[in-house]
Amino acid sequence: MGKITGFLDYSRRDNAQRLPAERVENWEEFHLPQPDTERAQQGGRCMNCGTPYCQAGMLYNGAVFGCPLHNLIPEWNDMLWSGNRGHALSRLLKTNNFPEFTGRVCPAPCEHACICGLYGDAVTIRDNELCVIEDAFSSGGVKRRRPPQWSGKKIAVVGSGPAGLAAADQLNHRGHSVTVIEREAYPGGLLTYGIPNMKLPKSVIMRRVSLMTDEGVSFVTGVDAAAPETARRLTEEYDAVILCCGAEQPRPLGLDTAGLTGVLYGTEYLKVAVERQAFRLEIPESALANGKDVVVIGTGDTASDCVATALRQGCKSVVQLVRRPKEDYLAADGSLPADYAHEEAAAVFGADPRRFGTQVQSLVSGEAGALTAVVTAQGETLPCGLLIFATGFSGCEETVCRAFGVEQSDAVFTDAHRFCTNVGKVFVAGDMRRGASLVVWAIAEGRTAAAEVDRFLSGYTNLVQSV
CATH class of the missing domain: 3.50.50.60 (FAD/NAD(P)-binding domain)
Known part of the structure; x- marks a missing residue:
C-alpha cells in the first residue's frame, strides 16, 4: 500500500466531461483524462483492504458484489500511486483481456463493493483501469503476444x-x-x-x-x-x-405495430445509427430521429443510449417513458440520479426527458402507416414520429x-x-x-x-x- 492515508488525504475525482450542450454536437468520446499527478492520487486512495471485496465477484443473497473477472484492483491501484504503470498493466491484463472496453462501459460493480465507499466515496476504479490501458496503448506498452508453438487444434x-x-x-x-x-x-x-x-x-x-x-x-x-x-x-x-x-431476442411489444413505420427496438435503432454514423451506410429515413418527436420506452443503458443518439441525430423532442414510479429510482438522499443522456436532454430541451409511472396504451398513425403519436394509459397523447422500445431481452x-x-x-x-x-x-x-x-x-x-x-x-x- 503506497499511501497509507490516501483515502483520508485525497477526495474522489472522476474524469472530467465535456459540457452536455457541447458534446451532443458530435459523436466524439466526452470523458477527458486527468493529469498524471491527479491519477496517482486517485490510485493512492485505495485502502488495500485485507479482504478486497472490489475484486471478489461473489454472489450473496442473489446479488453480485465486486468484479466478476476478479481484477487485482488493489495491486494496480498501488502501482498507479507509485508511478509503475508497466507493472500496473501486467497485473491488469492477468485477469481482463479488454480493459479498454470495461473501462468505458462497465457500470463498475467493483466500485459498489469498495470499502472506501461505505463512509465516503469509492475509489475511481474504472477510471484508473482505463488510464492504465490507454497509457499502455499510447506508450507502446501493449505488445503483440504470439504463442511459441501451435497445438494443431x-x-x-x-x-x-x-x-x-x-x-x-x-x-x-x-x-x-x-x-x-x-x-x-x-x-x-x-x-x-x-x-x-x-x-x-x-x-x-x-x-x-x-x-x-x-x-x-x-x-x-x-x-x-x-x-x-x-x-x-x-x-x-x-x-x-x-x-x-x-x-x-427482444421482449414482445404488447402493441399492434402491423403496417406501421417508425417503430424500432432499442438495439435495432442503435445498430442502424452506428451503420450510418461510423460506417457511412444509407439508412431509411424512418429509422432516423432527425426532426422527429422521439419516444423511448424503457430504462437502463440501452434506453439512455437511444436518448443520447436521438439528440445527436437532431430530434425535435425526446421523451423517455418509465413504467415504474419515480420513488423506485431515488437515491438514499432523496435525489434522482441522472446519467449522461438525461443531462444532455436537459441541456438541449431544458428538462429531464423521463416520465415515470407511464405506459403506452395505443399507437396513432397517419397516411401510409406512418406513426404520428402514442397514447398513454393515463389518456395523454404524445406526438411521436419515432417510437423506440428499449425494454430488455x-x-x-x-x-x-x-x-x-x-x-x-x-x-x-x-x-x-x-x-x-x-x-x-x-x-x-x-x-x-x-x-x-x-x-x-x-x-x-x-x-x-x-x-x-x-x-x-x-x-x-x-x-x-x-x-
Missing part, C-alpha cells in the same frame, strides 16, 4: 461480441488456431453495433481486433452461422465450436441453436458451472448461456469457456476460470 467461435472475443483471445494465446465467425460486416458484436461511438469509439474496438489478428486470430465477417449448411461445415471442420451469439435467438442442434429455452442449456451443450463439441458462453448481462460478465464467461474447451482439447488447462 482448430476452434470456431461464432459471434464476435465480448464473450466471443475473450474466448478467442484466451485460446489463441494457448496455441490453438481460432477463427471468429461474425454475421455482420464488422466484428465486435454488441460492442460495435449496440453501444454508440461517444461511449465506446469504434476505433478502440478495431484497434483490439487488429491486435488479435496480428497475434494469430482469424476473423470472417458476413457469414451467418444460422444457416444449416454453415453450422454443419463448422462442426465437421473444427475440433470445437463456441457459440457466443448473445441474447438479442427475452433470450437468445432460436436460429443458431436450431442450426447446431443445441437445446435452449430463454438461454442454451448447460450443466451448472459448465459451458458444454448437449452437442458433443459445441460449447456456449456469454449472454447466450446466462441471459442478457454486462460486458464484464461476458468477458468472464468467454474466459471460462475457453478454459473448458482447452481442457476438452488438451486433456488439461492452465487457463484461469473466472466464473
